[in-house]
Amino acid sequence: MSDESINYDVVVVGTGNAACCAALAAVETGARVGILEKAAKRDRGGNSALTGHIRFVFNGLEDLRPLVKSTTEEELRRLLERLPRRTEADMWDEVMRVTNNQSDQDMLQVHVTESLKTVHWLASKGHDWVPGSQWNENILNPNGGGWGLQQRHCTILEKLGAQFHYETAAVDLIRDAHGRVTGVQALSPQGHVQFNAKSVVLACGSFEANPQMRAQYLGPGWDMVRVRGVPFNTGDGLRMALNIGAMAHGSWSSCHASPQDIDLPPFTVPSGVIHAEKNRYMHPYSLMVNTNGERFIDEADDLRGKTYAKMGRAILTQPGGVAFQILDKKARTMNLYPPNYAKATTAKANTLEKLAQELDINVANFVRTISEFNAAVPADLPPFSTNVVVLDGRSTRGLAIPKSNYTVRIDEAPFEAFPVRCGMTFTFGGLKIDPKTAQVQHVAGRPIPGLYAAGEMAGGLWVGNYASGSGMMAGSTFGRIAGAHAAAAIH
Ligand SMILES: Cc1cc2nc3c(=O)[nH]c(=O)nc-3n(C[C@H](O)[C@H](O)[C@H](O)COP(=O)(O)OP(=O)(O)OC[C@H]3O[C@@H](n4cnc5c(N)ncnc54)[C@H](O)[C@@H]3O)c2cc1C
Structure with missing residues:
Protein backbone atom coordinates (compact mmCIF):
# COMPACT_ATOMS: atom_id res chain seq x y z
CA MET A 1 0.00 0.00 0.00
CA SER A 2 1.35 3.41 -1.02
CA ASP A 3 1.51 6.12 1.65
CA GLU A 4 1.95 8.84 -0.94
CA SER A 5 0.62 12.27 -0.11
CA ILE A 6 0.11 15.04 -2.66
CA ASN A 7 -0.76 18.69 -1.96
CA TYR A 8 -2.94 21.05 -3.98
CA ASP A 9 -4.94 24.19 -3.27
CA VAL A 10 -8.09 22.71 -4.80
CA VAL A 11 -8.84 19.05 -5.52
CA VAL A 12 -11.62 18.39 -8.05
CA VAL A 13 -13.13 14.90 -8.21
CA GLY A 14 -14.22 13.83 -11.73
CA THR A 15 -13.40 14.90 -15.27
CA GLY A 16 -16.96 15.47 -16.53
CA ASN A 17 -18.20 18.86 -17.58
CA ALA A 18 -19.04 20.05 -14.06
CA ALA A 19 -15.58 19.04 -12.79
CA CYS A 20 -13.77 20.64 -15.72
CA CYS A 21 -15.74 23.90 -15.35
CA ALA A 22 -14.86 23.91 -11.64
CA ALA A 23 -11.20 23.25 -12.40
CA LEU A 24 -11.15 25.99 -15.07
CA ALA A 25 -12.69 28.53 -12.71
CA ALA A 26 -10.23 27.59 -9.94
CA VAL A 27 -7.15 27.55 -12.15
CA GLU A 28 -7.95 30.99 -13.58
CA THR A 29 -7.49 32.43 -10.08
CA GLY A 30 -3.96 30.98 -9.93
CA ALA A 31 -4.88 28.09 -7.62
CA ARG A 32 -2.91 24.82 -7.89
CA VAL A 33 -5.53 22.32 -9.02
CA GLY A 34 -5.43 18.50 -8.93
CA ILE A 35 -8.12 16.50 -10.74
CA LEU A 36 -8.91 12.90 -9.77
CA GLU A 37 -10.60 10.57 -12.25
CA LYS A 38 -11.69 7.01 -11.55
CA ALA A 39 -11.59 6.01 -15.24
CA ALA A 40 -8.52 5.55 -17.41
CA LYS A 41 -7.49 8.53 -19.55
CA ARG A 42 -9.15 7.13 -22.69
CA ASP A 43 -12.50 7.10 -20.85
CA ARG A 44 -12.21 10.48 -19.18
CA GLY A 45 -15.06 12.95 -19.50
CA GLY A 46 -17.87 10.98 -17.84
CA ASN A 47 -21.41 11.12 -19.15
CA SER A 48 -20.60 14.63 -20.36
CA ALA A 49 -18.45 13.09 -23.12
CA LEU A 50 -21.52 11.22 -24.43
CA THR A 51 -23.76 14.26 -24.79
CA GLY A 52 -24.85 16.29 -27.79
CA HIS A 53 -26.39 19.58 -26.79
CA ILE A 54 -26.86 22.26 -24.17
CA ARG A 55 -29.86 24.43 -23.26
CA PHE A 56 -29.20 28.09 -22.56
CA VAL A 57 -30.91 31.46 -22.63
CA PHE A 58 -30.46 33.60 -25.75
CA ASN A 59 -32.34 36.63 -26.94
CA GLY A 60 -31.27 36.68 -30.58
CA LEU A 61 -28.33 36.88 -32.96
CA GLU A 62 -26.13 39.04 -30.72
CA ASP A 63 -26.07 36.37 -28.01
CA LEU A 64 -25.13 33.58 -30.43
CA ARG A 65 -22.42 35.36 -32.43
CA PRO A 66 -19.66 35.11 -29.77
CA LEU A 67 -20.24 31.34 -29.50
CA VAL A 68 -19.60 30.31 -33.11
CA LYS A 69 -16.41 30.29 -35.15
CA SER A 70 -17.31 28.89 -38.54
CA THR A 71 -21.08 29.38 -38.70
CA THR A 72 -22.11 32.19 -41.05
CA GLU A 73 -24.49 35.00 -40.19
CA GLU A 74 -26.86 33.54 -42.78
CA GLU A 75 -26.84 30.10 -41.06
CA LEU A 76 -27.48 31.71 -37.68
CA ARG A 77 -30.44 33.62 -39.07
CA ARG A 78 -31.87 30.37 -40.49
CA LEU A 79 -31.51 28.68 -37.09
CA LEU A 80 -33.33 31.59 -35.47
CA GLU A 81 -36.29 31.07 -37.81
CA ARG A 82 -36.87 27.68 -36.15
CA LEU A 83 -36.16 28.89 -32.61
CA PRO A 84 -36.02 32.71 -32.35
CA ARG A 85 -35.12 32.96 -28.67
CA ARG A 86 -35.22 31.32 -25.25
CA THR A 87 -35.65 34.10 -22.72
CA GLU A 88 -34.93 33.74 -19.00
CA ALA A 89 -38.69 33.59 -18.43
CA ASP A 90 -38.99 30.82 -21.05
CA MET A 91 -36.25 28.74 -19.47
CA TRP A 92 -37.73 29.21 -16.00
CA ASP A 93 -41.18 28.15 -17.26
CA GLU A 94 -39.79 25.13 -19.11
CA VAL A 95 -38.20 23.73 -15.96
CA MET A 96 -41.20 24.50 -13.76
CA ARG A 97 -43.47 22.87 -16.35
CA VAL A 98 -41.53 19.61 -16.62
CA THR A 99 -40.97 19.35 -12.87
CA ASN A 100 -44.58 20.12 -12.01
CA ASN A 101 -43.42 23.28 -10.21
CA GLN A 102 -41.21 21.28 -7.87
CA SER A 103 -37.78 22.53 -8.95
CA ASP A 104 -35.80 24.28 -6.19
CA GLN A 105 -36.45 27.91 -7.10
CA ASP A 106 -33.22 29.26 -5.61
CA MET A 107 -31.20 26.79 -7.69
CA LEU A 108 -33.32 27.48 -10.75
CA GLN A 109 -32.85 31.24 -10.43
CA VAL A 110 -29.09 30.82 -10.69
CA HIS A 111 -29.39 28.15 -13.42
CA VAL A 112 -31.48 30.51 -15.55
CA THR A 113 -29.78 33.85 -14.94
CA GLU A 114 -26.21 32.53 -15.25
CA SER A 115 -26.69 30.33 -18.33
CA LEU A 116 -25.85 32.81 -21.09
CA LYS A 117 -22.99 34.33 -19.08
CA THR A 118 -21.62 30.83 -18.50
CA VAL A 119 -21.63 29.78 -22.17
CA HIS A 120 -19.93 33.08 -23.05
CA TRP A 121 -17.35 32.37 -20.32
CA LEU A 122 -16.78 28.91 -21.87
CA ALA A 123 -16.28 30.58 -25.26
CA SER A 124 -13.70 32.88 -23.68
CA LYS A 125 -11.81 29.76 -22.54
CA GLY A 126 -11.58 28.38 -26.08
CA HIS A 127 -14.85 26.49 -26.66
CA ASP A 128 -17.08 27.00 -29.66
CA TRP A 129 -20.47 25.89 -30.95
CA VAL A 130 -22.01 24.68 -34.19
CA PRO A 131 -25.63 24.61 -35.40
CA GLY A 132 -27.87 22.23 -33.44
CA SER A 133 -29.84 19.53 -35.22
CA GLN A 134 -33.46 19.90 -36.24
CA TRP A 135 -34.25 16.94 -33.96
CA ASN A 136 -33.78 18.73 -30.66
CA GLU A 137 -34.82 21.93 -28.94
CA ASN A 138 -31.39 23.48 -28.60
CA ILE A 139 -30.07 25.95 -31.10
CA LEU A 140 -26.29 25.35 -30.90
CA ASN A 141 -24.27 22.27 -29.93
CA PRO A 142 -20.74 22.24 -28.55
CA ASN A 143 -18.34 21.73 -31.46
CA GLY A 144 -17.64 17.98 -31.58
CA GLY A 145 -20.55 17.31 -29.19
CA GLY A 146 -19.83 16.36 -25.60
CA TRP A 147 -16.79 14.37 -26.69
CA GLY A 148 -15.26 17.44 -28.37
CA LEU A 149 -16.13 19.64 -25.42
CA GLN A 150 -14.50 17.29 -22.91
CA GLN A 151 -11.31 16.81 -24.94
CA ARG A 152 -11.00 20.61 -25.26
CA HIS A 153 -11.68 21.07 -21.54
CA CYS A 154 -8.84 18.68 -20.67
CA THR A 155 -6.40 20.19 -23.18
CA ILE A 156 -7.11 23.71 -21.90
CA LEU A 157 -6.68 22.59 -18.29
CA GLU A 158 -3.42 20.77 -19.05
CA LYS A 159 -2.08 23.95 -20.69
CA LEU A 160 -3.09 25.99 -17.65
CA GLY A 161 -1.14 23.64 -15.37
CA ALA A 162 -3.89 21.56 -13.74
CA GLN A 163 -2.67 18.04 -12.87
CA PHE A 164 -4.76 15.01 -13.85
CA HIS A 165 -4.64 11.72 -11.90
CA TYR A 166 -6.38 8.97 -13.89
CA GLU A 167 -7.47 5.57 -12.53
CA THR A 168 -7.63 7.33 -9.19
CA ALA A 169 -10.96 6.93 -7.41
CA ALA A 170 -11.85 9.18 -4.49
CA VAL A 171 -12.96 6.97 -1.62
CA ASP A 172 -13.15 9.22 1.45
CA LEU A 173 -13.09 12.83 2.54
CA ILE A 174 -10.43 13.94 5.03
CA ARG A 175 -11.39 16.44 7.73
CA ASP A 176 -9.52 18.36 10.41
CA ALA A 177 -10.57 18.66 14.05
CA HIS A 178 -12.87 21.61 13.21
CA GLY A 179 -14.81 19.67 10.59
CA ARG A 180 -13.16 21.41 7.64
CA VAL A 181 -12.63 19.20 4.60
CA THR A 182 -8.89 19.13 4.00
CA GLY A 183 -8.52 16.56 1.26
CA VAL A 184 -9.48 13.27 -0.27
CA GLN A 185 -8.33 9.68 0.22
CA ALA A 186 -8.11 7.99 -3.15
CA LEU A 187 -7.41 4.56 -4.54
CA SER A 188 -4.96 4.38 -7.45
CA PRO A 189 -3.38 1.30 -9.11
CA GLN A 190 -0.42 1.85 -6.71
CA GLY A 191 -2.63 1.82 -3.60
CA HIS A 192 -4.04 4.55 -1.37
CA VAL A 193 -3.00 8.13 -2.04
CA GLN A 194 -3.81 11.09 0.18
CA PHE A 195 -4.60 14.31 -1.65
CA ASN A 196 -4.41 17.30 0.70
CA ALA A 197 -6.23 20.45 -0.33
CA LYS A 198 -7.61 23.67 1.06
CA SER A 199 -10.91 22.97 -0.72
CA VAL A 200 -12.48 19.99 -2.45
CA VAL A 201 -15.01 20.06 -5.29
CA LEU A 202 -17.04 16.88 -5.74
CA ALA A 203 -18.30 16.50 -9.32
CA CYS A 204 -18.28 12.74 -9.70
CA GLY A 205 -21.82 12.10 -10.89
CA SER A 206 -24.83 10.62 -9.20
CA PHE A 207 -25.68 6.96 -8.48
CA GLU A 208 -27.08 5.87 -11.84
CA ALA A 209 -24.46 3.12 -12.29
CA ASN A 210 -24.98 1.60 -8.83
CA PRO A 211 -27.68 -1.13 -8.89
CA GLN A 212 -27.97 -1.27 -5.11
CA MET A 213 -28.59 2.47 -4.77
CA ARG A 214 -30.97 2.45 -7.76
CA ALA A 215 -33.09 -0.24 -6.16
CA GLN A 216 -32.86 1.48 -2.78
CA TYR A 217 -33.96 4.92 -3.95
CA LEU A 218 -35.84 4.42 -7.24
CA GLY A 219 -37.57 1.16 -6.33
CA PRO A 220 -37.92 -2.43 -7.49
CA GLY A 221 -36.82 -3.20 -11.05
CA TRP A 222 -34.35 -0.33 -11.28
CA ASP A 223 -31.44 -2.53 -10.17
CA MET A 224 -31.49 -4.42 -13.49
CA VAL A 225 -31.97 -1.45 -15.80
CA ARG A 226 -29.39 -0.75 -18.51
CA VAL A 227 -27.38 2.45 -18.22
CA ARG A 228 -26.96 4.80 -21.17
CA GLY A 229 -23.82 6.27 -19.69
CA VAL A 230 -20.57 5.41 -17.96
CA PRO A 231 -20.21 2.63 -15.34
CA PHE A 232 -18.15 4.93 -13.10
CA ASN A 233 -20.89 7.08 -11.51
CA THR A 234 -21.67 4.81 -8.58
CA GLY A 235 -22.68 7.43 -6.05
CA ASP A 236 -19.23 7.59 -4.41
CA GLY A 237 -19.27 11.36 -3.93
CA LEU A 238 -22.77 11.26 -2.47
CA ARG A 239 -21.78 8.49 -0.04
CA MET A 240 -18.61 10.32 1.05
CA ALA A 241 -20.47 13.58 1.64
CA LEU A 242 -23.49 12.01 3.37
CA ASN A 243 -21.06 10.15 5.66
CA ILE A 244 -19.80 13.46 7.03
CA GLY A 245 -23.27 14.91 7.52
CA ALA A 246 -24.06 16.54 4.15
CA MET A 247 -27.71 17.26 3.55
CA ALA A 248 -29.50 15.23 0.84
CA HIS A 249 -31.60 17.34 -1.50
CA GLY A 250 -34.01 17.05 -4.40
CA SER A 251 -35.76 14.02 -5.76
CA TRP A 252 -34.02 10.78 -4.78
CA SER A 253 -36.86 8.65 -6.11
CA SER A 254 -36.85 9.98 -9.68
CA CYS A 255 -34.41 10.05 -12.53
CA HIS A 256 -33.81 10.75 -16.20
CA MET A 424 -31.03 5.03 -17.33
CA THR A 425 -29.41 8.42 -17.99
CA PHE A 426 -28.81 9.87 -14.53
CA THR A 427 -30.44 10.09 -11.12
CA PHE A 428 -31.85 13.33 -9.71
CA GLY A 429 -31.04 12.86 -6.01
CA GLY A 430 -28.12 14.95 -4.86
CA LEU A 431 -26.64 17.14 -2.16
CA LYS A 432 -27.94 20.42 -0.85
CA ILE A 433 -25.65 23.21 -2.01
CA ASP A 434 -25.85 26.95 -1.55
CA PRO A 435 -26.74 27.98 -5.14
CA LYS A 436 -24.64 31.15 -4.91
CA THR A 437 -21.42 29.39 -3.81
CA ALA A 438 -22.03 25.67 -4.53
CA GLN A 439 -20.84 24.96 -0.99
CA VAL A 440 -22.27 21.73 0.43
CA GLN A 441 -24.69 22.21 3.33
CA HIS A 442 -24.59 20.17 6.55
CA VAL A 443 -27.75 18.66 8.05
CA ALA A 444 -27.05 20.97 11.00
CA GLY A 445 -28.00 23.86 8.72
CA ARG A 446 -24.49 25.25 8.17
CA PRO A 447 -22.14 25.00 5.20
CA ILE A 448 -19.42 22.35 5.39
CA PRO A 449 -16.12 24.28 5.32
CA GLY A 450 -13.95 23.32 2.35
CA LEU A 451 -16.56 21.22 0.50
CA TYR A 452 -18.27 22.14 -2.81
CA ALA A 453 -20.35 20.09 -5.27
CA ALA A 454 -21.69 20.48 -8.80
CA GLY A 455 -23.23 18.64 -11.74
CA GLU A 456 -25.34 15.56 -11.18
CA MET A 457 -24.22 15.63 -7.54
CA ALA A 458 -26.10 18.85 -6.78
CA GLY A 459 -29.74 18.02 -6.08
CA GLY A 460 -32.87 20.12 -6.41
CA LEU A 461 -33.29 21.20 -10.00
CA TRP A 462 -34.95 18.11 -11.50
CA VAL A 463 -37.98 16.30 -10.16
CA GLY A 464 -39.71 13.50 -12.08
CA ASN A 465 -38.77 14.94 -15.46
CA TYR A 466 -36.28 17.19 -17.19
CA ALA A 467 -35.79 19.36 -20.28
CA SER A 468 -33.20 18.23 -22.86
CA GLY A 469 -29.78 19.88 -22.69
CA SER A 470 -30.22 21.05 -19.09
CA GLY A 471 -27.67 18.74 -17.44
CA MET A 472 -24.74 20.19 -19.33
CA MET A 473 -25.95 23.71 -18.59
CA ALA A 474 -26.40 23.09 -14.87
CA GLY A 475 -23.00 21.37 -14.69
CA SER A 476 -21.32 24.31 -16.41
CA THR A 477 -22.97 26.96 -14.24
CA PHE A 478 -22.64 25.32 -10.85
CA GLY A 479 -19.24 23.86 -11.75
CA ARG A 480 -17.95 27.33 -12.51
CA ILE A 481 -19.44 28.71 -9.29
CA ALA A 482 -18.01 25.80 -7.24
CA GLY A 483 -14.50 26.23 -8.68
CA ALA A 484 -14.49 30.01 -8.16
CA HIS A 485 -15.64 29.76 -4.54
CA ALA A 486 -13.42 26.78 -3.72
CA ALA A 487 -10.43 28.80 -4.97
CA ALA A 488 -11.51 31.95 -3.14
CA ALA A 489 -11.75 29.95 0.11
CA ILE A 490 -8.08 28.91 0.05
CA HIS A 491 -6.81 32.35 1.11
C1 LIG B 1 -25.84 9.03 -23.26
C2 LIG B 1 -26.13 10.33 -22.57
C3 LIG B 1 -26.47 11.44 -23.33
C4 LIG B 1 -26.73 12.66 -22.71
N1 LIG B 1 -27.01 13.74 -23.50
C5 LIG B 1 -27.12 14.95 -22.93
C6 LIG B 1 -27.20 16.13 -23.72
O1 LIG B 1 -27.16 16.08 -24.95
N2 LIG B 1 -27.30 17.33 -23.07
C7 LIG B 1 -27.29 17.43 -21.71
O2 LIG B 1 -27.38 18.52 -21.16
N3 LIG B 1 -27.18 16.32 -20.92
C8 LIG B 1 -27.08 15.10 -21.50
N4 LIG B 1 -26.92 14.00 -20.70
C9 LIG B 1 -26.85 14.20 -19.23
C10 LIG B 1 -25.45 14.72 -18.91
O3 LIG B 1 -24.51 13.77 -19.33
C11 LIG B 1 -25.25 15.01 -17.45
O4 LIG B 1 -26.26 15.83 -16.96
C12 LIG B 1 -23.91 15.73 -17.24
O5 LIG B 1 -22.94 15.18 -18.06
C13 LIG B 1 -23.46 15.60 -15.83
O6 LIG B 1 -22.14 16.09 -15.74
P1 LIG B 1 -21.28 15.72 -14.47
O7 LIG B 1 -20.00 16.41 -14.68
O8 LIG B 1 -22.04 15.94 -13.24
O9 LIG B 1 -21.09 14.12 -14.57
P2 LIG B 1 -20.17 13.26 -15.53
O10 LIG B 1 -19.92 13.92 -16.82
O11 LIG B 1 -20.76 11.90 -15.60
O12 LIG B 1 -18.78 13.19 -14.78
C14 LIG B 1 -18.58 12.46 -13.58
C15 LIG B 1 -17.14 12.01 -13.54
O13 LIG B 1 -16.80 11.54 -12.25
C16 LIG B 1 -16.00 10.38 -12.38
N5 LIG B 1 -16.08 9.63 -11.13
C17 LIG B 1 -17.11 8.94 -10.61
N6 LIG B 1 -16.80 8.47 -9.39
C18 LIG B 1 -15.53 8.87 -9.13
C19 LIG B 1 -14.66 8.71 -8.02
N7 LIG B 1 -15.00 8.02 -6.92
N8 LIG B 1 -13.43 9.27 -8.08
C20 LIG B 1 -13.01 9.95 -9.19
N9 LIG B 1 -13.82 10.13 -10.27
C21 LIG B 1 -15.07 9.61 -10.23
C22 LIG B 1 -16.58 9.69 -13.59
O14 LIG B 1 -15.69 8.75 -14.14
C23 LIG B 1 -16.83 10.88 -14.51
O15 LIG B 1 -15.69 11.22 -15.24
C24 LIG B 1 -26.67 12.75 -21.30
C25 LIG B 1 -26.33 11.64 -20.53
C26 LIG B 1 -26.06 10.45 -21.15
C27 LIG B 1 -25.68 9.26 -20.31
Missing part, protein backbone atom coordinates in the same frame (compact mmCIF):
# COMPACT_ATOMS: atom_id res chain seq x y z
CA ALA A 257 -34.49 7.55 -18.13
CA SER A 258 -35.43 7.51 -21.80
CA PRO A 259 -36.60 5.15 -24.58
CA GLN A 260 -33.63 3.29 -26.01
CA ASP A 261 -33.19 0.62 -28.64
CA ILE A 262 -33.92 -2.82 -27.24
CA ASP A 263 -30.27 -3.78 -27.81
CA LEU A 264 -28.83 -0.94 -25.67
CA PRO A 265 -25.62 -2.30 -24.07
CA PRO A 266 -25.36 -2.37 -20.25
CA PHE A 267 -23.09 0.73 -20.25
CA THR A 268 -21.36 3.07 -22.70
CA VAL A 269 -17.91 4.55 -22.21
CA PRO A 270 -16.52 7.64 -23.94
CA SER A 271 -13.90 5.66 -25.91
CA GLY A 272 -16.63 3.44 -27.35
CA VAL A 273 -18.88 6.38 -28.02
CA ILE A 274 -22.14 5.64 -29.76
CA HIS A 275 -23.68 9.03 -29.07
CA ALA A 276 -27.38 9.05 -29.80
CA GLU A 277 -27.18 5.87 -31.87
CA LYS A 278 -29.50 4.03 -29.47
CA ASN A 279 -31.85 6.93 -28.66
CA ARG A 280 -35.39 6.16 -29.78
CA TYR A 281 -37.15 9.50 -29.43
CA MET A 282 -39.90 9.04 -32.02
CA HIS A 283 -42.43 8.49 -29.22
CA PRO A 284 -44.35 11.75 -29.87
CA TYR A 285 -44.89 10.82 -33.51
CA SER A 286 -45.64 7.16 -32.75
CA LEU A 287 -48.20 5.12 -30.91
CA MET A 288 -46.59 3.17 -28.06
CA VAL A 289 -47.95 -0.21 -27.03
CA ASN A 290 -46.76 -2.95 -24.67
CA THR A 291 -46.62 -6.70 -25.35
CA ASN A 292 -50.32 -6.89 -24.39
CA GLY A 293 -51.00 -4.67 -27.39
CA GLU A 294 -52.20 -1.84 -25.13
CA ARG A 295 -51.24 1.81 -24.91
CA PHE A 296 -50.06 2.96 -21.48
CA ILE A 297 -49.16 6.67 -21.75
CA ASP A 298 -49.91 9.86 -23.68
CA GLU A 299 -47.00 9.74 -26.15
CA ALA A 300 -47.05 13.48 -26.78
CA ASP A 301 -48.34 15.49 -23.84
CA ASP A 302 -45.43 17.88 -24.50
CA LEU A 303 -42.48 18.33 -26.86
CA ARG A 304 -40.02 15.48 -27.49
CA GLY A 305 -37.29 17.19 -25.43
CA LYS A 306 -39.68 17.60 -22.48
CA THR A 307 -41.10 14.06 -22.48
CA TYR A 308 -38.25 11.67 -23.32
CA ALA A 309 -36.71 11.75 -19.83
CA LYS A 310 -39.90 10.49 -18.17
CA MET A 311 -40.71 7.84 -20.82
CA GLY A 312 -38.09 5.38 -19.55
CA ARG A 313 -39.92 4.88 -16.26
CA ALA A 314 -43.24 4.31 -18.06
CA ILE A 315 -41.60 1.68 -20.31
CA LEU A 316 -39.84 -0.05 -17.41
CA THR A 317 -43.17 -0.71 -15.70
CA GLN A 318 -44.62 -2.54 -18.75
CA PRO A 319 -44.54 -6.37 -18.93
CA GLY A 320 -40.95 -7.43 -19.59
CA GLY A 321 -39.89 -3.78 -19.48
CA VAL A 322 -40.51 -3.51 -23.23
CA ALA A 323 -42.62 -1.26 -25.45
CA PHE A 324 -43.05 -0.78 -29.19
CA GLN A 325 -43.20 2.48 -31.13
CA ILE A 326 -45.68 1.95 -33.97
CA LEU A 327 -45.67 4.07 -37.12
CA ASP A 328 -46.99 3.69 -40.62
CA LYS A 329 -45.84 4.67 -44.10
CA LYS A 330 -46.71 8.34 -43.51
CA ALA A 331 -43.80 8.73 -41.07
CA ARG A 332 -41.42 7.83 -43.93
CA THR A 333 -43.13 10.05 -46.51
CA MET A 334 -43.17 12.97 -44.04
CA ASN A 335 -39.47 12.36 -43.32
CA LEU A 336 -40.03 12.25 -39.54
CA TYR A 337 -37.19 9.88 -38.62
CA PRO A 338 -33.94 11.23 -37.17
CA PRO A 339 -30.86 9.70 -38.84
CA ASN A 340 -30.11 7.33 -35.94
CA TYR A 341 -33.25 5.31 -36.74
CA ALA A 342 -31.40 3.97 -39.79
CA LYS A 343 -29.69 1.45 -37.48
CA ALA A 344 -32.67 0.76 -35.21
CA THR A 345 -33.92 -2.70 -34.30
CA THR A 346 -37.18 -2.86 -36.21
CA ALA A 347 -39.92 -4.98 -37.73
CA LYS A 348 -41.98 -4.14 -40.78
CA ALA A 349 -45.16 -5.77 -42.17
CA ASN A 350 -47.98 -5.05 -44.56
CA THR A 351 -50.67 -5.89 -42.04
CA LEU A 352 -51.06 -5.05 -38.37
CA GLU A 353 -51.66 -8.72 -37.55
CA LYS A 354 -48.35 -9.80 -39.10
CA LEU A 355 -46.47 -7.01 -37.34
CA ALA A 356 -47.88 -8.06 -33.96
CA GLN A 357 -47.16 -11.76 -34.62
CA GLU A 358 -43.56 -11.04 -35.53
CA LEU A 359 -42.99 -9.20 -32.24
CA ASP A 360 -45.01 -11.48 -29.97
CA ILE A 361 -47.52 -8.73 -29.23
CA ASN A 362 -51.08 -9.85 -28.37
CA VAL A 363 -52.60 -9.67 -31.88
CA ALA A 364 -56.27 -9.18 -31.02
CA ASN A 365 -55.57 -6.45 -28.47
CA PHE A 366 -53.10 -4.73 -30.79
CA VAL A 367 -55.54 -4.59 -33.70
CA ARG A 368 -58.28 -3.31 -31.38
CA THR A 369 -55.98 -0.65 -29.90
CA ILE A 370 -55.07 0.69 -33.33
CA SER A 371 -58.63 0.65 -34.57
CA GLU A 372 -59.91 2.47 -31.45
CA PHE A 373 -57.11 4.98 -31.84
CA ASN A 374 -57.92 5.57 -35.51
CA ALA A 375 -61.58 6.04 -34.64
CA ALA A 376 -60.59 8.68 -32.06
CA VAL A 377 -58.76 10.86 -34.58
CA PRO A 378 -61.06 13.81 -35.31
CA ALA A 379 -61.53 14.96 -38.90
CA ASP A 380 -61.02 18.65 -38.07
CA LEU A 381 -57.44 18.60 -36.69
CA PRO A 382 -55.01 21.51 -37.15
CA PRO A 383 -52.02 21.05 -39.51
CA PHE A 384 -49.39 18.49 -38.50
CA SER A 385 -46.10 19.94 -37.18
CA THR A 386 -42.80 18.46 -38.30
CA ASN A 387 -40.96 21.10 -36.22
CA VAL A 388 -40.02 19.37 -32.95
CA VAL A 389 -40.15 22.66 -31.05
CA VAL A 390 -43.81 23.24 -31.94
CA LEU A 391 -46.80 21.40 -30.43
CA ASP A 392 -49.56 21.10 -33.02
CA GLY A 393 -52.56 20.36 -30.78
CA ARG A 394 -53.58 17.39 -32.94
CA SER A 395 -55.21 15.48 -30.11
CA THR A 396 -57.36 12.35 -30.09
CA ARG A 397 -60.92 12.68 -28.83
CA GLY A 398 -62.57 10.31 -26.38
CA LEU A 399 -59.72 7.91 -25.51
CA ALA A 400 -59.07 7.00 -21.86
CA ILE A 401 -55.39 7.70 -22.55
CA PRO A 402 -55.28 10.58 -25.03
CA LYS A 403 -52.54 11.34 -27.50
CA SER A 404 -52.33 15.12 -27.18
CA ASN A 405 -50.25 16.13 -30.21
CA TYR A 406 -48.96 14.89 -33.58
CA THR A 407 -51.93 12.56 -34.01
CA VAL A 408 -52.34 10.82 -37.38
CA ARG A 409 -54.14 7.58 -38.17
CA ILE A 410 -52.08 4.40 -38.35
CA ASP A 411 -53.65 3.06 -41.53
CA GLU A 412 -51.12 2.96 -44.39
CA ALA A 413 -48.93 -0.09 -45.00
CA PRO A 414 -46.16 -0.85 -44.50
CA PHE A 415 -46.44 -0.64 -40.72
CA GLU A 416 -43.26 -0.40 -38.65
CA ALA A 417 -42.49 -1.17 -35.02
CA PHE A 418 -39.42 -0.27 -32.97
CA PRO A 419 -38.95 -2.29 -29.75
CA VAL A 420 -37.64 -0.06 -26.96
CA ARG A 421 -36.47 -0.45 -23.38
CA CYS A 422 -35.75 1.95 -20.52
CA GLY A 423 -32.24 3.43 -20.56
